[in-house]
Amino acid sequence: MSKIGERLYNGIIKENPTLIQTLGMCPTLAVTTSMINGIGMGLSSLMVLVASNILISLLKKFIPDTVRIPAYIVVIASLVTIVQFVLQGYVPELYSSLGIYIPLIVVNCIILGRAESYASKSPVIPSIFDGIGMGLGFTMALAILGFIREIIGNGTILSDGANALVKIPEEIYTPASIAILAPGAFFVLAFVIAVMNKIKRGKGMAPAKVPDYTTDEGCAGCASVGLCRPDIAKKKAQAEAMAAAAQAKAAAAAKAKAEKPAPAAKPAQVTADKVEAVKSEAKADAVKAEADVKKAVEPAAPAEETKGKEDE
Secondary structure, three states: OOHHHHHHHHHHHHHHOOOOOOOHHHHHOOOOOHHHHHHHHHHHHHHHHHHHHHHHHHHOEEEEEEEHHHHHHHHHHHHHHHHHHHHHHOOHHHHHHHHOOOHHHOOHHHHHHHHHOOHHOOOHHHHHHHHHHHHHHHHHHHHHHHHHHHHHHHOEEEEOOEEEEEEEEOOOOOOOOHHHHHHHHHHHHHHHHHHHHHHHHHOOOOOOOOOOOOOHHHHHEEEOOHHHHHHHHHHHHHHHHHHHHHHHHHHHHHHHHHHHOOOOOOOOOOOOOHHHHHHHHHHHHHHHHHHHHHHOOOHHHHHHHHHHHHHH
């Protein structure tokens, strides 16, 4: 998977900010009384996420470490103000419906968390797609929650108050208004997270788990650890850097080993024992041949001696 695809998959599925990390719960529970509200809040946050990731990635070398959090908030607040004016000018109904939750995007843990944990340490292009992935994941979660709460609580789909794309007649279905109240928000959120965990278990993935933030280990797993526990964030970054260096070293060693030519085969070496064995075998063959010759010559000698005696 490419780096871009990995960032999109990470934000939408693997580390979904709402269903996996359970971040940004305030707007998640408050504005999802309808699907339109959920989509509007999600897209607004997506635009701020992408723009803030771009600016913070570009300015990361110029922002002093001691004032990075106030600097991030200034950048995010400026972008949220722009988004607020756009909504107020072009979509006043949605602006009125979302109300105070638009300015509160400034302190949304998702945006501050991505600025601190990713954009401030990464190049611009990956930061853009990290913002898109996290924004789409947040929008998807809010849209699902808004859809379920709206159809159960109002019997409508994509309603703006006056008109609706789909409206179930009251003769067929009586809306359960608890779904669009505060308790319904918790019930529906719990249901969606349970379904998400079921799907992840079926695919062999670890289910969503809220870290224990009373321990250092729990804080280390939070995307916003740099905001409240910079000491743990520093240790986490050092550990990740060491792990990445070790992995790169192992990969380089494996590559070098694969590219190294195989050693040439050494010529067979004749040992002294083999030489002696060959000499002994040759000597034995010579002795045997000499014996055969001698044996073949010996019978002729008596005949010559007998002939000599007869001549005498």
